[in-house]
Amino acid sequence: MNNRKLLYSLSGYLFVLPYLTLFGIFLVLPLFYGLGLSFFRWELASLVPPKFVGLHNYSEALTSPYFLKALWATFRFVVMAVPLTVGSALVVAVWINTVPLKRQYYYRAAYFLPVMISISVAGLLWRWFYNSEFGLFNAYLSLIGLKVPWITDVRLAMKSIVLMTIWWTMGGAMVILLAGLQQIPDHYYEAASIDGANARQRFFYITLPLLRPVLLFVIVMNIIGSFQVFGQTWMITRGGPELSTRVLVQYIYETAFTHYRMGYASAMSWLLFLVIMIFSIIQFRILREKQ
Amino acid sequence: MMKVRWKCGYLCVIFAALFIVVSGCGAGDSQKVKLRYWNGFTGPDGRTMRRLVNQFNRENPDIFVLMQRMDWSTYYNKLFVAGIGKRAPEVFIIQVYMLERFMRANFIRSIDDLLAKQTEITAEDFPPYLWSRVEKNGKHYGIPLDIHMWGMYYNKKLFREAGIVDEHGEPVPPKNRKEFLDAVRKLTRDLNGDGKPDEWGFVFTWFESNIYTFMLQWGGKFFTPDYSRCIMNCKENVEALQFCVDLIRKYKVAPPPENFDAWLGFRQGKIGLVFDGIYMLQDLRRQEDLDFGGAPLPKLGKYPAAWGSSHIMCLKAGLKGKRLQSAWRFIRFLSEHSLDWAEGGQIPARKKFRETERFRKMTVQWEFAKQIPYIKLLPRTPFISEFLTEFDLAVEKALRGSATPKEALDIATEKVNKVIARYRAMYKEALGGTGE
Incomplete structure (x- = not known):
C-alpha cells in the first residue's frame, strides 16, 4: 500500500518533471544569472572583460532620466490599462451572462478572438488603424471633419496604446470573469428578487462580493502583465513620439541588445521585478484580508 | 482499446516518415x-x-x-x-x-x-x-x-501640373536651394479650398538619414577627428536643422511630422518630392499608377552631400x-x-x-x-547606436517643435559625451593607453 502511494506521488513528480526542467533552465537559472550580472559591468560589444562594480548599475538607473522616464511611462500605462481592461471585461462578462446560452458561445468567442492574435499582427494592424493620414479611424472621423493624431501626439500616444490593449487583452479577462459569474448560484438572485432587490442592488450586493476572488486574480495578473508591456508599444510606436511611450521593458531591451550593456540592463530588470513584486504583495494582502 | 492501437499506428507512420525524410536529407548532402x-x-x-x-x-x-x-x-x-x-x-x-x-x-x-x-x-x-x-x-x-545612398524621388505628374518643366514639357528636378524652394512651394497645393494643403511639396520620411544629409550639406561635423568629443551641436548643424524646421513651420511646404508613413503619401501621389534611399525603388515600382523619377539630391547647403551606407x-x-x-x-x-x-x-x-x-x-x-564622389557614411565609432539614439531624439524634438534645434542638439551632445566618457574610462582601465 505504502509503495503504491509512493509510486503515485512519484508519478506526479514525473509528470511535472519535463516542465520543471525547462522552467529551471530557462527561467530560474537566467533569473539568478541576471541578478549576478546586475552587479557587473559587462559590455558585450567590447573586448573588455566583465568587472564587478557593486551597486553602481542600480545607482546609475535610479539617477538616469531615461530610466525614470521609462518607469513613469510604464506607470501611466498600468494606471490607465488595468482599470479600463478589467472594468470593460466585467461589463461585457455580466452582459454576456444575461443572454441565452446558445448565443453566449458566439459572443464569448467574438470577444476572445483578439486574444488569440499574436501581438505582432495585432500591433501592425492597429498601427495602420491609427495612421493619421491613411488610417481606418481617421478615415471615418474625417467624415465629421476630425483628424486625430492617435500615435503621433505626445499626450495622446499612450492613451491610444491603452485603447488597443483593451481590445487585445479584454477577452482573456472576460472569459475568466464569465466563468466566475457562472459559478454564482442562481437561487441567490432569485431570493434577492423575491426580496425586491433591483438589478443594481443584485449586482452590487451579490455579484460583486461573490466575484471578488476571481476579480482580484484577474486584477493581479493584469497588473503584472501591464508592468511588462512591450509588444504593443514596440509594434505601434517604437516608444515614440519623443519617448513618451518608451516603457521600461523596451528600455531594458534596447540597453541590452542595442547598446549591449548587459549588466546595466540586468539591474534595471531587477528593479522592474521589485516594483512588480511590491504591487503583487500589496494585492495579495488585500485578497487575504477580505477573505 | 482499438482506438489506442490506431493512434499508435498513426504515430508509427509519422515517425517512419520523419525518419525517411531526415535520413534521406543526410545521405544526399553528406x-x-x-x-x-x-x-x-x-x-x-x-x-x-x-x-x-x-x-x-x-x-x-x-x-x-x-x-x-x-x-x-x-x-x-x-x-x-x-x-x-x-x-x-x-x-x-x-x-x-x-x-x-x-x-x-x-x-x-x-x-x-x-x-x-x-x-x-x-x-x-x-x-x-x-x-x-x-x-x-x-x-x-x-x-x-553595394553602396546605397539617398537621392531624390519626384512625382512627374505633379511636377507637370505645377509647371516645373523644361521646353519639352519634361519635369525638371531642382538642383539647388532656390530651385528646391521654388519647386516645393509650387507643389504645395490646397485643392479643396479649406485653407489646408492637400498636396505637399516635400515631406520628411526617415528623419535620421534626412536630417543627417541636410547637416552634411551645411558642412556640419558630429565628432572631433579623434572621436574624443561629440560636437553635433555645432553651428552648421543647428542651422541645417533650423532650415528643416522652417520647411515645416515657416515655408509651410512640408506637413508637420505627425505622420508615421510619410513615405506612403509619396506613393499615393500626394507629395511632390521626397528624399529617400535607393533601396525604396522596388517599393515605388510596385505602385503602377505612380509616374516618378530619380535624381541626385539638390544642393541645399554649402556642399553637395548625401547619406550613404x-x-x-x-x-x-x-x-x-x-x-x-x-x-x-x-x-x-x-x-x-x-x-x-x-x-x-x-x-x-x-x-x-x-x-x-x-x-x-x-x-x-x-x-x-x-552622388558617389560625395556620399558620406555615418561616423566610425563603436558607440554608433548610442549616438544615433540621441541624434534621432534631438531631431524629433526639433521637428515637432517641442525644443529649438539648438536646445535639442545641446542636450543630445551632452548625453553622447557622457557615453564617450564611459567608453574611454572602460577601455583605458581594461587595455591601458589613451582609451582609443
Missing part, C-alpha cells in the same frame, strides 16, 4: 559543404538575394548555402549572441556603420590572405572612403557588396579549410553578380560594374550613383 548565410534583407531586396542564392546553389553542387533573413534591428542582436556563442554563420552581411563594433569584438575573419590569391577584386575598384572603412590595423574585414559581406572569425574556400567562393559570386543585386534598387560598390552599359540602363540607380 559531401556538400553547408554554409549559413545571414542578412537583414527582409524587404523586396530579400527576393533578389534569394534568387542569387538559388542560382549559386544550382551552379555549385558541392556547396549548399542556407540563407536566413531577419529584420535589421533584431538581426544584430542575433548575430552578436551567435558570435559570442561561437555559432555565428559562415557568411553574414553587416551595414558599414555597424562594422566597427563587430571588428572590435573579433567576430570577423580578415580576408587579406584571400584577396592576395585572386585578381578580380581590387582595392581600387571601391571608393576610398568605403574601402578604408573595412580596414582596421592594416587588415581588411569584408567586401562591400554599404552592405559588407563578412566571414566568420576562425573559418578555415574547405568551409573557408566555399564561403569565399560564395562572396566572390555575390560580388560578381553586383549588377543583378543592383536591379532591385542598389548601386554596385565596384566601379567596374558601375561603368557597364547594363548599369547605365538602370535609370534611377544611374542618377543616384552620380
Whole structure:
C-alpha cells in the first residue's frame, strides 16, 4: 500500500518533471544569472572583460532620466490599462451572462478572438488603424471633419496604446470573469428578487462580493502583465513620439541588445521585478484580508 | 482499446516518415559543404538575394548555402549572441556603420590572405572612403557588396501640373536651394479650398538619414577627428536643422511630422518630392499608377552631400579549410553578380560594374550613383547606436517643435559625451593607453 502511494506521488513528480526542467533552465537559472550580472559591468560589444562594480548599475538607473522616464511611462500605462481592461471585461462578462446560452458561445468567442492574435499582427494592424493620414479611424472621423493624431501626439500616444490593449487583452479577462459569474448560484438572485432587490442592488450586493476572488486574480495578473508591456508599444510606436511611450521593458531591451550593456540592463530588470513584486504583495494582502 | 492501437499506428507512420525524410536529407548532402548565410534583407531586396542564392546553389553542387533573413534591428542582436556563442554563420552581411563594433569584438575573419590569391577584386575598384572603412590595423574585414545612398524621388505628374518643366514639357528636378524652394512651394497645393494643403511639396520620411544629409550639406561635423568629443551641436548643424524646421513651420511646404508613413503619401501621389534611399525603388515600382523619377539630391547647403551606407559581406572569425574556400567562393559570386543585386534598387560598390552599359540602363540607380564622389557614411565609432539614439531624439524634438534645434542638439551632445566618457574610462582601465 505504502509503495503504491509512493509510486503515485512519484508519478506526479514525473509528470511535472519535463516542465520543471525547462522552467529551471530557462527561467530560474537566467533569473539568478541576471541578478549576478546586475552587479557587473559587462559590455558585450567590447573586448573588455566583465568587472564587478557593486551597486553602481542600480545607482546609475535610479539617477538616469531615461530610466525614470521609462518607469513613469510604464506607470501611466498600468494606471490607465488595468482599470479600463478589467472594468470593460466585467461589463461585457455580466452582459454576456444575461443572454441565452446558445448565443453566449458566439459572443464569448467574438470577444476572445483578439486574444488569440499574436501581438505582432495585432500591433501592425492597429498601427495602420491609427495612421493619421491613411488610417481606418481617421478615415471615418474625417467624415465629421476630425483628424486625430492617435500615435503621433505626445499626450495622446499612450492613451491610444491603452485603447488597443483593451481590445487585445479584454477577452482573456472576460472569459475568466464569465466563468466566475457562472459559478454564482442562481437561487441567490432569485431570493434577492423575491426580496425586491433591483438589478443594481443584485449586482452590487451579490455579484460583486461573490466575484471578488476571481476579480482580484484577474486584477493581479493584469497588473503584472501591464508592468511588462512591450509588444504593443514596440509594434505601434517604437516608444515614440519623443519617448513618451518608451516603457521600461523596451528600455531594458534596447540597453541590452542595442547598446549591449548587459549588466546595466540586468539591474534595471531587477528593479522592474521589485516594483512588480511590491504591487503583487500589496494585492495579495488585500485578497487575504477580505477573505 | 482499438482506438489506442490506431493512434499508435498513426504515430508509427509519422515517425517512419520523419525518419525517411531526415535520413534521406543526410545521405544526399553528406559531401556538400553547408554554409549559413545571414542578412537583414527582409524587404523586396530579400527576393533578389534569394534568387542569387538559388542560382549559386544550382551552379555549385558541392556547396549548399542556407540563407536566413531577419529584420535589421533584431538581426544584430542575433548575430552578436551567435558570435559570442561561437555559432555565428559562415557568411553574414553587416551595414558599414555597424562594422566597427563587430571588428572590435573579433567576430570577423580578415580576408587579406584571400584577396592576395585572386585578381578580380581590387582595392581600387571601391571608393576610398568605403574601402578604408573595412580596414582596421592594416587588415581588411569584408567586401562591400553595394553602396546605397539617398537621392531624390519626384512625382512627374505633379511636377507637370505645377509647371516645373523644361521646353519639352519634361519635369525638371531642382538642383539647388532656390530651385528646391521654388519647386516645393509650387507643389504645395490646397485643392479643396479649406485653407489646408492637400498636396505637399516635400515631406520628411526617415528623419535620421534626412536630417543627417541636410547637416552634411551645411558642412556640419558630429565628432572631433579623434572621436574624443561629440560636437553635433555645432553651428552648421543647428542651422541645417533650423532650415528643416522652417520647411515645416515657416515655408509651410512640408506637413508637420505627425505622420508615421510619410513615405506612403509619396506613393499615393500626394507629395511632390521626397528624399529617400535607393533601396525604396522596388517599393515605388510596385505602385503602377505612380509616374516618378530619380535624381541626385539638390544642393541645399554649402556642399553637395548625401547619406550613404554599404552592405559588407563578412566571414566568420576562425573559418578555415574547405568551409573557408566555399564561403569565399560564395562572396566572390555575390560580388560578381553586383549588377543583378543592383536591379532591385542598389548601386554596385565596384566601379567596374558601375561603368557597364547594363548599369547605365538602370535609370534611377544611374542618377543616384552620380552622388558617389560625395556620399558620406555615418561616423566610425563603436558607440554608433548610442549616438544615433540621441541624434534621432534631438531631431524629433526639433521637428515637432517641442525644443529649438539648438536646445535639442545641446542636450543630445551632452548625453553622447557622457557615453564617450564611459567608453574611454572602460577601455583605458581594461587595455591601458589613451582609451582609443
